[in-house]
Amino acid sequence: MKKIITGVLILGATNLMAITNQQMIDSGTKMQEDIFQKYFKVNTNSKMKKDVNVLSAMYSEILSKMYQQNRSLYETEFSKAQGKRRSLFREMYAYYTDYVDEYSKFSKDSLAILLQDQGDFQAYYYTNTYMLLETFNLNMNTYLEALKDRKTLDENIKTVNNYLYHRGDSKTLEDYEKMSSQEMKAIVDAEYVKLNNKIDGELIKKTSAGVKQRQGNSIKSSLKRLEKMYDKYDEKFSEYIDGTSLSSQEKEKIKKLVKFETISNLKFMTESLGK
Numbered sequence: 001m002k003k004i005i006t007g008v009l010i011l012g013a014t015n016l017m018a019i020t021n022q023q024m025i026d027s028g029t030k031m032q033e034d035i036f037q038k039y040f041k042v043n044t045n046s047k048m049k050k051d052v053n054v055l056s057a058m059y060s061e062i063l064s065k066m067y068q069q070n071r072s073l074y075e076t077e078f079s080k081a082q083g084k085r086r087s088l089f090r091e092m093y094a095y096y097t098d099y100v101d102e103y104s105k106f107s108k109d110s111l112a113i114l115l116q117d118q119g120d121f122q123a124y125y126y127t128n129t130y131m132l133l134e135t136f137n138l139n140m141n142t143y144l145e146a147l148k149d150r151k152t153l154d155e156n157i158k159t160v161n162n163y164l165y166h167r168g169d170s171k172t173l174e175d176y177e178k179m180s181s182q183e184m185k186a187i188v189d190a191e192y193v194k195l196n197n198k199i200d201g202e203l204i205k206k207t208s209a210g211v212k213q214r215q216g217n218s219i220k221s222s223l224k225r226l227e228k229m230y231d232k233y234d235e236k237f238s239e240y241i242d243g244t245s246l247s248s249q250e251k252e253k254i255k256k257l258v259k260f261e262t263i264s265n266l267k268f269m270t271e272s273l274g275k
Contacts, residue, residue, distance in 0.1 A: 018145060018152065021138050021159040028066065028134055035062050052118045059126040066133040073140050085243055092236035099229040100132045103265075106222040110199075110273065113215065124272075128265075135164070135261045139237070143254055146246060157253055161260060166267040176260060181238070181252055184259040188234075191266035192227045196220065198270045234258045 039058045074093050081089045107128045115121040138160050146153040161173050176184065199220055238255045246254070 018149065019141065020145075020152070021141055021156040021163075024138060024141055025134075025159070025163060031065055032062055035065075052122065055119060055122045059122060063126065063129060063133065066130060066137075070133050070136055073137055077140065077144070085240070088236065088240055088243070092233065092240050095229060095233040095236055096136060099226070099233045100129070102222065102226045102229050103132055104129050106219065106226050107269070109215070109219050109222060110269070114273065131164075131265070135160075135257075138163075139254070139257050139261075142257065143241060143244070146250060146254065147244065150246075150250065153250055153253060157257065160257060164261055164264045166264045166271075168271055169264075169267060176256075179256070181255045181259065184256055184263065185234075188230075188259050188262050188266070191263055191270070192223070195266050195270045195273075196223055198273045199223065230262060234262075 035058060039054060078086065078089055078093075104125075108125055111121055111124050115124060138156075142153065142156045142160065145156060161176065165173055179187075199216065237258050241251050241254050244251065
């Protein structure tokens with residue numbers, strides 16, 4: 001309870017002053033570094049750094065703090081929303097949490113086949129989950145700060161795009177900036193198809209004959225559920241942004257955030273399965 005109250009107080013204070021997406025990212029980095037130091041400042045040997053129980057406790061603490069920030073942002077915005085916007089925001093957040101849960105399940109099942117070392121597995125799994133929690137915070141901050149000062153919008157979006165851009169992407173950041181929200185949605189759909197094909201072509205081949213069919217079908221079913229939950233989350237997020245006082249051009253820029261993040265995640269996962 002103390003941690004939750006502290007998180008609410010911090011976020012309450014930031015609502016009174018401007019906070020950039022870069023500051024949020026830097027704050028998250030500092031939080032992770034502090035927790036890493038707490039767990040490893042005494043036990044620096046390599047065995048300790050690969051201890052599954054230690055890693056699990058460390059990652060759980062980091063994700064718990066990120067979730068508290070995530071939830072506090074939700075509670076703050078929900079308390080301000082009125083009427084239909086209130087129910088729409090609650091519905092959007094529900095789809096978002098379902099999306100996070102399913103993405104975590106999908107990545108866990110996929111990575112468990114590829115990464116036999118538990119330390120490596122936990123690191124990849126934790127990173128995927130952390131990024132999904134962090135991007136919600138960044139998206140909401142982009143929107144909230146734009147309502148207070150339109151001039152913050154472009155810089156906050158640029159920060160997110162630079163932070164999440166997949167370096168192996170054939171398209172440049174400038175290409176994405178020129179695209180419409182619908183054009184980016186088409187790329188998301190194509191990336192889901194590519195990932196599904198990669199599961200058939202790479203992941204299932206890495207499983208033994210006895211479990212190949214069962215594991216492969218389970219992962220492919222999870223991917224289908226993930227895509228449906230993403231579609232609903234993206235749809236409701238766009239509806240929520242459409243109901244603001246921002247200009248149509250500003251709304252379009254914010255609505256592209258969820259799609260850009262998803263493209264980056266899917267490309268990373270597809271490439272990882274190939275390696």
